[in-house]
Amino acid sequence: MAVLVEQLITSDILKPARYLGNERLAVHKPWDTATIRWVLTYPEVYEVGASNLGHIILYNILNAQPRQLCDRAYLPGADLAAKLRTTQTPLFAVESKRWLTDFDILGFSLSYELGCTNILEMLDLAGIPVTREERLQGNYPLIFAGGQTATSNPEPYTDFFDFMVLGDGEELLPEIGLVLEEGKKSGLSRQELLLDLAQVPGVYVPQFYEMGKGGAVYPLGLDVPKRVLRRVATPIPAYSIGLVPYVETVHDRLTIEIRRGCTRGCRFCQPGMLTRPARDVEPEKVVEAIEKGMGETGYNEFSLLSLSCSDYLALPAVGMEIKNRLKNDNISLTLPSQRVDRFDENIANILGGTRQGGLTFAPEAGTQRMRDIVNKGLTNEELLRGVKTAWEQGWDKIKLYFMIGLPGETDADVIGIVETVRWLKQECWEKGRRSLNFTLTISNFTPKPHTPFQWHSVSTTEFARKQNLLREEFRGMRNVKVNFTDFRISAMEDFIGRGDRTLGKVLHRAWKLGAGMDAWFDNVDKAFTAWGTAITEAGLDWKYRQVENGEWNLFAVSNNEQETLSPLDTPLPWDHIDTGIDKKWLQQDLERALAAAIVPDCSFEGCSHCGVCGTDFGHNVVMAAPPIPSFAGDFVPNTTKAQRLRVCFGKQGDMALVSHLDLMRLFDRVMRRAGLPITFTGGFHPGPRIALASALSLGATSSGEIVDFELTEPMDVATFHAQLVKQLPSDIPVYNVVEIDIKSPSATQTLEAAEYLLTISTAQSEGQSAQWQNWIDTIKHQKEILSAHTTKSGKQQLINLRVTEGQRSYRLWEIELISVSHQELDSIAVVRYLGSCRPDGVILRPEQILSMLETVANVEFHLLHIHRQRLVIG
16 A cells, blocks of 8 residues: 655665755645646766756756746665555655656656666556556656667667657747647647657657668658657756755766767767757856855856867856955866867866866777777877877876777777777876876777667677787786776677667567666676577567677678678668658768768868758857956865864754754755855865764754864854844754854864654553553663674673763763653554764664663564754763
8 A cells, every 4th residue: 555755765775865846946836736747857867967967957947937846756765666666656856755656757868878668667656547548548748768879769768758858958848838738728638748749859659650660760640750850959058057966976076068969970879960060159158057046056166068068168267257256265276078079288287176076088099090980080290299298297107998889990990999998198207206097998890860870780609709818918916907898798788779669679578577767777687687588589689680790890891791682771660760860971971981081070170061051950150259367276175273162953854854963964055155254274175164063863853963064263152143044044043153162163063962863662551651650660770781882893791781981881971861742553652762872983872772772571562753952062
């Protein structure tokens, strides 16, 4: 029987704060005021989904629409998923805690070929049939998918979605919302509504199309377009500000998009082909969004996002402007993988801060010939200049990305990766200087739809041989770590990514066999076996063997299949998706690759005539590089200790499920948002001087927590109190703020005891009121109660919880019975105790009170709730 969602989100699951839905800047629109109610459902755990920029942007845009409401849902952890299934409780949206079946429309992000199994898992957990045919019987939400994979080739996934959105969603999703709103008012059927949606550019409704020979797709009638247009939108940085999670996410920072699209023309790169034309964001808007976003979120780090940040000519100027404006806030800038040929001192000067990390470059290939074949546009001289610039600017850790299995690759090109790394190490060496460390990720080339290399593939046998060749060549090379991607995963990505509608049954069966995305990380063999079994059961193992064996190699002279039937002329399952790029141009670019001919970047040189620029997709928008502001100086931590304020606060409601480390991060962000003059520590990694007196157990509430703040300048206590409360969640009440001597010991150093209220249960037959009092009295009069204790080194020892020192117990100072009540079969008591809580580790924990009770009563007890009333400072 289904239970209240709140009853499942408890401290016994991993990171319960994932599911609270009460993050800062979360939008809580009244349910009854909305006509159309969306859920953006991200098929990954919260830490991945909540920090995804596209997820944040679309969430903000949808909630900005009148009469529209947007909630969120994520793939639950295994522990919560088990609870949902055991209690038969459907998956819920995190903010409203309503079941997903209560909403009108669910949108999934599909950005990885093998990610659909997670979507099926979420649908099943929600109690929604996973196929669109099954959903025809019943009143279920519309289910759609968007993202790079959905745009490139939606066909393997069409069994599961009512429609797909292709390309950018900023303008498209609000248009869909208007169609749904009108359809709801007019009482349209599901079929009529989908037909209306099919008229919206960028919406693909699979049921109105059929698969023909070779997997190619054609419309069933004249009332839908023959080819579905990919949508293009202009990035709006203001919508990137939002959702500040309490838990640490994979991208725990503010992220602002500076450029969308890439015209470099790397022939293996699907994102570069699917996001044309390139569109720069105005530098002033970027600076404005960062400054506003850092103030509203309280992050200490921000990232500028683009497929190629270095191609944003305003990058050095924007970075320096922000660095100057926020120079007193200990802020760091990070960039994703960037073009090594554009990395110079100007970019080096804006990166990092006091938390300088590593750099990532992607040469992709080890020889000039191979880089020309893939149109990387990178010479050996440019590679060395970029790496050497980083080394001279103080970086000693650099990540490099390479690929193997590229079209036309020979063993000499593979070994060229090793020779390139060895050459870079030799050129970046200096006596008395720390050696340059490289971390290499060597991935397997996987052909992608809508790229010039979409007609090429490589056998898994060749991948295995080339990986072994590299392992041998790298053996013994110091300060180089080499990581390889599993070629079985690459083959599966290829099989699904270039597949047709017949693969729906494979995806469905693979999910049934447990092939979620997490399975690839937990047990690759198990996941691969599940996929292999699903392929065999679908009768498509012959097709998968073609992929494993390389299918065809356009560079192989002896390829008999190519001589009889050129695959370039065969209709493909994704030809009905109009990305703007002319298929003939892709064929011509493949011919240029055969000749190792370079195509210039059309953002900065002449047009390459790919077919994108025009009315439907727009044109390249490139902002000129503004002057770089003068450097105002690095952050110098202000270590002045002018005032110390001690704050007594509580931890109530949902905030009880926020961990101690997450609470520390919250206070740091609160101080930044409030603009309070916090003192920093010194050293290489300065941090704010914020000290919590004692960690509180996850799930426990409190009305007596203590935190100390040291300030660089004196403040009126009442003003500090007001500004602090304004930025804190309502479930963290501030009871009082007092000024203490700046030279006095910290609260942690002088902590002596803690007072708790414990709610404890036992079987009602055992726990009458008088019996509870007898147990408490027995504890009071016992001189020795032994308890097993595990030391930090893992050793077991017995400790006496009742050893006395003078007039007071060494660990237990006071204990009393507050109340006893009876509920069904349980007897429930509230017990107050005051126990040791010293910095030397002499602590009486709430669980040890249970141990005492079980020792004197010889019955089983359960700790239902912990509430800390106060901390006693010496």
